[in-house]
Every structure is written in structure tokens, then in C-alpha cells.
Amino acid sequence: MSEPFGVRLRTQMERRGPLCVGIDPSPALLTAWGLDDSPAGLERFSFTVAEAVADVAAAVKPQSAFFERWGSRGVAVLERLIPALREAGALVVLDAKRGDIASTMAGYAEAYLEQGSPMAVDAMTVSPYLGFGSLAGTIATAHANDAGLFVLARTSNPEAALLQETVADQIFEGVAAANEGAAGLGSVGVVVGATLDKVGHPLDRLGGPVLSPGLGAQGASAAAVARLFSGVRHAVLPSVSRAVLGDPARIRSLTERYRDECVRHLRG
Ligand SMILES: O=c1ccn([C@@H]2O[C@H](COP(=O)(O)O)[C@@H](O)[C@H]2O)c(=O)[nH]1
Numbered sequence: 001m002s003e004p005f006g007v008r009l010r011t012q013m014e015r016r017g018p019l020c021v022g023i024d025p026s027p028a029l030l031t032a033w034g035l036d037d038s039p040a041g042l043e044r045f046s047f048t049v050a051e052a053v054a055d056v057a058a059a060v061k062p063q064s065a066f067f068e069r070w071g072s073r074g075v076a077v078l079e080r081l082i083p084a085l086r087e088a089g090a091l092v093v094l095d096a097k098r099g100d101i102a103s104t105m106a107g108y109a110e111a112y113l114e115q116g117s118p119m120a121v122d123a124m125t126v127s128p129y130l131g132f133g134s135l136a137g138t139i140a141t142a143h144a145n146d147a148g149l150f151v152l153a154r155t156s157n158p159e160a161a162l163l164q165e166t167v168a169d170q171i172f173e174g175v176a177a178a179n180e181g182a183a184g185l186g187s188v189g190v191v192v193g194a195t196l197d198k199v200g201h202p203l204d205r206l207g208g209p210v211l212s213p214g215l216g217a218q219g220a221s222a223a224a225v226a227r228l229f230s231g232v233r234h235a236v237l238p239s240v241s242r243a244v245l246g247d248p249a250r251i252r253s254l255t256e257r258y259r260d261e262c263v264r265h266l267r268g
Contacts, residue, residue: 005091005123005148006185009209012058012091013237018266019259020059020093020211022241023049023081025066029245039073042066046081052251053244054088056259059122061211061239064096079118091122093211097152099127102134109141113149123148125191125211129167132174139178139188148187148209151175154200156193156214165200172201179207185235194220194238196228203232210236215258216243222261226268233266 003011025045027037035041046062053060062085067078085092098108105126111117112124123142126135128151135151142149153171154164172190179186186208192199194214203210210229214220215238222238229236244254 002146004146004182004184005142005187006179006182006189006208008122008146009059009091009148009237010185010234016056016058017259017263018237019057019255019262020061020237020239021049021053021057021244021255022095022213022239023060023062024241024245025063029242032246033248039070039077042070042074043077043080046077047084048248049245049251050081050085050088050090052248053255054085054090056252056255057090059091059093059237060085061093061095061213061241063241064094082119082121086122093148093150094119094121094124097125097127099130099152100134101130102137105134105138106141109138113138113141113145113147115145115147120145121147123150123187123189125150125152127152128171128174132170135174142187146187148189150189150191150209150211153190154192154196156195156212156218156220158195168201172203172206176205176207182207185209189235189237192228194218194225194228199228203229203235206232206235208235211239212236213239213241215240217241222258222265225262226265229266236266238262238266 025042030037030041067074178188189209191211194212195218225238
């Protein structure tokens with residue numbers, strides 16, 4: 001790997017447009033596709049989505065929970081999917097939201113960020129709620145491997161606000177410090193939901209990307225994302241899952257539609 005994640009993400013967003021597509025093989029979606037809720041159904045779903053979007057979306061975000069529910073057989077699908085997506089040209093952001101004490105975080109960092117690991121991804125989501133300092137080693141591993149992190153800061157679900165508002169400043173400040181000295185877009189980003197009315201914290205000194213889930217099924221639009229992040233639009237990666245995943249025949253065209261909307265609103 002030759003360039004830091006933030007630089008690769010910026011290039012990818014400029015070339016393809018700012019959109020991340022989630023791979024969320026939930027039981028409801030497997031059923032909607034007429035697939036068995038089984039590891040075979042999971043594999044069929046995931047690789048169909050990969051084929052439809054890997055060369056269109058700037059990034060693809062597998063939701064680890066829907067693979068983990070099948071134990072080792074589901075994780076084996078994920079282990080095959082990740083390199084297939086990367087070989088097809090997509091940046092892979094694993095949505096695993098890992099967070100633990102520092103010594104345990106080292107295990108997650110080795111699993112997902114050490115390039116050469118069977119599950120190595122371009123970036124992963126992490127939780128800072130065991131203290132931002134618990135992520136220090138993970139941030140160092142990300143930097144050493146040109147990988148990236150997205151730290152939960154203000155998530156898209158309404159019930160998160162009461163807890164997260166109390167500590168969000170610490171998280172934004174920690175992320176800004178982790179990006180100090182980065183040339184171009186830094187590799188440590190935040191997760192801020194597209195569904196929020198306002199962020200409530202200045203993002204202009206963050207120095208890293210903003211992963212913004214909530215487009216489509218959770219009610220947010222590209223126009224709302226552009227309003228929410230008016231000062232830092234260049235760094236925002238909106239993410240959509242269910243709204244493009246309902247019908248295998250329409251995944252690509254819906255992805256292109258969301259991508260075009262994001263380009264229009266975030267670059268306009
Ligand atoms: O704040 C957050 C963080 C992560 N997510 C995840 O993103 C997708 C959203 O799916 P949609 O179908 O587009 O609603 C899902 O995997 C969530 O776990 C989030 O929604 N909000």
C-alpha cells in the first residue's frame with residue numbers, strides 16, 4: 001500500500017463521487033430477494049451487491065453483524081468478500097464498531113488493519129466509549145498500515161444524542177489531534193449521522209473524513225447532508241444501505257442515482 005487511507009479516499013471520492021454503499025445482508029433483505037436465510041444466501045447477496053457497486057461507489061461498507069450472526073460460516077463469507085471488493089477497486093470500510101480496553105483493541109487492529117491479515121480492510125468503524133485514549137494504539141496501527149478509522153461521534157439513531165452530546169467534543173478533538181501533520185485528508189475520521197439536524201461542534205479543524213450513514217431508509221437526503229456539513233463538504237462520505245439493496249436488479253442504478261445526487265449537492 002503506497003498512500004494513507006485519507007489520501008486514497010479523497011482520490012476515490014473525486015473520481016467516483018462521494019458515496020459509500022453498505023452491504024447489509026439482513027434476514028429481511030435475504031427474504032425480499034427470495035434467498036434462504038443461510039450462509040449460502042448471505043454469500044449470494046453479498047457478492048451480487050459487490051458486483052453491482054464495487055466499480056461505482058467510492059467505498060463499500062459491509063455490516064459485520066449480519067455476517068457474524070452465522071458464526072464461522074458467515075465470517076468466512078466476509079473473509080472472501082473483503083479481498084474481492086478491494087481487488088475490484090472499492091475501498092472497504094468494515095462497519096464493526098469495535099471498542100475495548102487498549103490491550104484488546106490491539107487484537108482488533110491486528111485483525112482488520114494490519115495489511116496481510118486475512119480480514120484486512122481499508123478502514124473500520126470504532127467506538128470511543130471506553131475513552132478516546134483506548135484507541136491510541138489502534139490509531140498508531142492504522143497509520144503504520146496506511147489504513148483508516150471512523151470513530152463514532154454523533155450516530156444517526158435518535159436515542160444516541162443524550163449520551164453522545166456529552167462527550168462529542170472530546171471525540172472531535174481526539175480525532176483532530178490524530179490527523180495533525182497529515183498531508184491532505186487525514187486517515188482518522190468520524191461517524192456523524194446524516195439524520196442529525198445539526199452537528200453542534202465545529203468540524204473545520206477535524207482534518208479527516210466524515211462517514212455519514214442515514215441516507216434513504218433513515219430519512220436523510222443528499223441535500224440534507226450538504227446542509228449539515230456546509231463547511232466541510234469535501235470531506236463527507238454519505239452512506240446508504242437498504243435504500244439501494246431492496247431489488248438485485250436495481251442496485252446499480254439506485255447507487256448511481258444516489259451518487260449523482262451526492263455529487264450535485266456536495267460539490268455544487
Ligand atoms: O450512526 C450510524 C452508524 C452506522 N450505521 C450503520 O449504517 C447502516 C445504515 O443502513 P441503512 O439501511 O442505510 O439505514 C447500517 O449498517 C447501520 O448499522 C448507522 O445507520 N448509523
